[in-house]
Amino acid sequence: MSSYIGFKDIIAEQKKPLQYKIDKAVEAIRKGFSLSKHHTALAFSGGKDSTVLWHLIRTYCPEQAKKMYIIFGNTGVEYPESLQFARKLGKDWGGDHFHETKLLRTEQKGLKYAAQREVLEWLRSEGSLSEVLKADGKLKSTQCLERAATPEMWADFEKRGLVWPKNTPMSYWWCADQYGFPILGKAASKLDARRINIDCFLEFSKSSSEKDELHEYYDVLRQCKFSQHCCKLLKKEPSERMQAELDVDVIFKGLMASESQMRKMNFATRGYIFESSRPHIPDGPFYHVNPLQIWMDDDIWEYIRKYNVPYSPLYDVSWTDKAGVEHRIQRNGCWGCATGILYKDNQITMIRHTHPQLHATLMKKGMGDELLKLAKTKNNGRLNLTAVFEGSAQELLERRPCAFDDLDERVDGSGIDEEYDAEIKNEEE
Template sequence: MFMNFSNISKEQKKSLDYKIEVAVREIKEGFSASKHHPAIAFSGGKDSTVLWHLIKTHFPEKQYYIIFGNTGVEFPESLNFARKLGEEWGGDDFFEAQPEKLKKDELKYEAQCEVLKWLEDTKQLDLVLKKDGKLKSTGILQKVCPAEMYEDFKRRNLIWKAGTRKNYFWCADQYGYPILGKAVSGKLTARRINIDCFLKYSTSASEDPELLEYYDLLRQVKISNHCCAILKKEPSEKLQAKLMVDVIFKGLMACESQMRNLNFATRGYLFQSERPHCGDFFHCSPIAIWTDDDIWEYIHRYDVPYSPLYDIEYEDEKGRMVKIKRNGCVGCATDIAFKNNHMAALRKTHPRLWKGYMLKTGLGNEIMKLHRVKGSKISKMDYFKDAEQLGEISPCAFDDIGIVKDKTTMSEYDGDVD
């Protein structure tokens, strides 16, 4: 069933009873489309919990898997809740999808840059660059790295060791930090060193003014949303293939972001794609027309358990006591251009986690660079050299970084949340 934006808005205003009826109908359609095994994409958040409760209540005879995407950057409250509910409701049908481990040693980004600089100084760039100036492959830098330089990297801890599970820190090092939304950095699937080579050496770069402005941003700020694919999407899809899943139920709602609203308008409740392991594959979003108010009304009406994350209160910028609204990845700064962003709330609700990600990983330093490139007002960021120094003196400087919102920065918090 497809709808335009006006009809979606009308559907969102209807009663919860109507929405439950629609959800049950669409869940039935999802089960009917399955020829192998259906599954629920579960995050430990309130929306996917309600979806699971709907399926559990109205289709008790159906067999399905529950796939929890453990990204390694979950809120501790959500992680504990997901595992507890998985044991109570899911039993042997509950699975955790985790990022894969490195199969071999890899150079860290700093080491990759040093190898590239050595090649440039010794006039050997042709060993690693294509004719158009793009890097032949990321691994080639490791192949041409002199033995003595490689040993030095080992001493300086500039090697990602084989067996290391891909995590937030590996993603940030190799690709960039999740700063600004997918509309800005969602297409950056190349590793940072490849982007560096493209920006510095490539002869095939566009001359489009908007792209040139974007390139200038990339030269100065190390950003990428590819962590979402590596830590969540890829592990889940790999597990889906292993379990022969051909229908995945998702607790996505159109009201969460412009991107999800557009996706629902163009794809409907049941969207068909293809996967190598099963051929036809279906994505089912039964609660797409629901709102946050509907979710909470359902939870209270049917006494549905939910993560204690949503009961944590903090004081907003106006001095009001508010609760956490969204479950998501700790350390995600995709909405950093906006006030009351994810990281601003994290500083108040989980100060130790905020300090660890913002001040210790390099995220804060990249945000400072973004402010200096796009800053619309004078900030304390203009007077401190690094995030750790600034964070200790005035952490609120990161709550509203005051950047110009234009086509190269304008986006919303569109990570996978519920």
């Protein structure tokens, strides 16, 4: 299969009938199996796309399907409907080959963000910031800052519940505390570092004022604590760790080019199958196989109906607005994700209606405050919510729960990655 496909060709392929797309998918699946010298696995989310892919593999490659591992990425913030469905289908179709990822855990105790801030302010008052800052004003490491805290401070933090114990699951809530909530898209979440590191960069690094076009972005970043690190922490790293444990060298995924411009670009440049490398496969490449690239949502549902494929009941959950229009959950994923907050009918809008308890938990445990800060950073009328963001997040939750539904202005952090060290470097001393 060619690795280079033009955008016009992709559009033409997407218009082809279902049977054509099935044939292309099966071709990619068989090729993927033929490339494996170790073990194969399906990245299963419990969503409709990976379920259809699993059905295709079971139907057209039944013998290989019996040996294939199923890796269900349980992020800990799965919709309850999807979690139940994924586990049941995993047992029915996968048996002993069904594996569920587990969250990574902290290797040592650490301070919560509020405590880290207190240590930083204490060092500032003592004139001792040089102990934890590099020459350019960036934090040497989070661990360096925490080691600077006195035993008395640690004891006080423990008493006040501001310490993450050793072996704490690195959950969505841990990530939100240490990095930030998944608010805004990838263009805005360029910095993959702990929030305390970013604070130091914004407060003390001279490089933060070199580019005029980033000043507005810095204003937003200073006020709102957001990050996309949870995607890496809850999905990517646990899955890759399990792939290594199972000695997997070919992973099948239900990705479609129609889902985003980035995925379309990846398909155009990489094709259905592309190579990468993994430390646990020293004798050859690691293959990513995406058989559903030219499929559309309508194709997935047509296939489900035609072949009576089971699917998560999450897709049948809906709510009706004041105009009488019914809205259904379109995407399976983490219920705590607000990366689509800039768009109408985003995930946070949906769960406010469909899963009000989850929405309330999310707002009360910090996201409401961060969305409030985000709106308050703009007072020039470009954000249409500024007028209603008065009072605490809790008051807003009770008085106007729809206040967080739609932020209509993009925030772009393009260029900041040229000024800031990657986290792996920033953690070095």
